[in-house]
Amino acid sequence: MRILLIEDDQQLCEALKLQLEHAGYQVDCVYHGADAVYYALQPVYDLMILDRMLPGLDGLSLLRLIRENQIQTPVLVATAVDSVQERIAGLDGGADDYIGKPYDIEELLARVRALVRRPAAIEPAKCLQYKDLEYDVQSHELCVHGKRQQLSRREALLMECFMQNPEKTLARNLLFGRVWGPDGLVEDGNLDTYIYYLRKHLKTLHSEAGIATVHGLGYRLEKAL
């Protein structure tokens, strides 16, 4: 369990860190708004404890930023700014809990436990589909009727192009640019090789889908003959 502690009072922060570490958590401390932004956007934490008053950046702005960047980590706002209005603003701003200073350390720990015991979903698997073919963008995995095939990096980049544009003719240049970058310095013929690899995989998996050649232009993902 890894917790990010965002608190400008360095002394308090260290003390709190000790307490949390004693309770068995990994704790990272940051003291400034600028650092906070960087760390908070790392998708590695199970919980963030956020001070409302940060030099350089308002806590709520940071919270909003975090949520806008699809970081779903639970956030506990712990702060001296503690009117009912502020609590409401904090909770509606995306906080999962709000506790006013001064607080009892044991209560804080209890609230941390309550927040942390939910499942930590790391990321939803994005999956593209065409016919009987499924392709998981995250894990580079191709799947037909439960049979699976792991793709290498290049194969995966190429397959992603096709799955995002099924039944569309994709020019060789376009594909090449997407897989090897705009200034790829490898032989153009390499693309053929990877088309070949993908076709082999599709055949092995007995997929309905296949890659058709459009002579002089490029390729297209479509229903195989």
Add this chain to the structure above:
Amino acid sequence: MRILLIEDDQQLCEALKLQLEHAGYQVDCVYHGADAVYYALQPVYDLMILDRMLPGLDGLSLLRLIRENQIQTPVLVATAVDSVQERIAGLDGGADDYIGKPYDIEELLARVRALVRRPAAIEPAKCLQYKDLEYDVQSHELCVHGKRQQLSRREALLMECFMQNPEKTLARNLLFGRVWGPDGLVEDGNLDTYIYYLRKHLKTLHSEAGIATVHGLGYRLEKAL
């Protein structure tokens, strides 16, 4: 959104119900411990608001009962019994939030919003499981068919990632971030070493589970060959 309101003060309960309904929730009220048990065990609610003081049944006992019956609905305890000790007992008893009376109705609504906007909390997951493998997050202990293996700190952090996301491919840098922190200044290759350690442990324990390599991406916990 359906909310169960458990509150012995009938007048307060009705008032609260009105407020919640005005905010767009479906609300069911119960006034007695006996009714509360029946309703709380229906797995149809998105949130329960629970008074600590119930005639016939203590709120915390009810909470325990709810959790023992695998009801994972978020619970907000709202009560006049409001010392730090009580809060801690409530939160550790399975509550997701705890607010003392008298409270501001707007704050209550804000806390309700915060609770319902995320997936339900679960029983404190003392033990994660996958196949024949059990992992105790607290004690860093791995267990297969009664055979035990104590993990070191780094091993434990790594194993926790896998057990929380079994059969998901986890990227190298994700794992690295969770084990060594976002700015870990150690050699990246260390991750290999710890994967190696975990594999050795899994083999020693003769577990069905194994860690597969996803070349160029990362690793995945899955059934061993």
Add this chain to the structure above:
DNA sequence: TCCTCAATCAGTAAAATCCGCATCCCCTTG
């Protein structure tokens, strides 16, 4: 028919990973 583009595939270069070892660091113990 001739010419161009594509398909296939083997062989090699490069990269990522595995895995053991030596060292360092820190905590505990005597």
Add this chain to the structure above:
DNA sequence: CAAGGGGATGCGGATTTTACTGATTGAGGA
């Protein structure tokens, strides 16, 4: 405060996987 031990780290050779090249064969279009 020195010794011992476990864990953490860095290194590097062996191994596996992927990436790339180029030669050969096949298919289309003018």
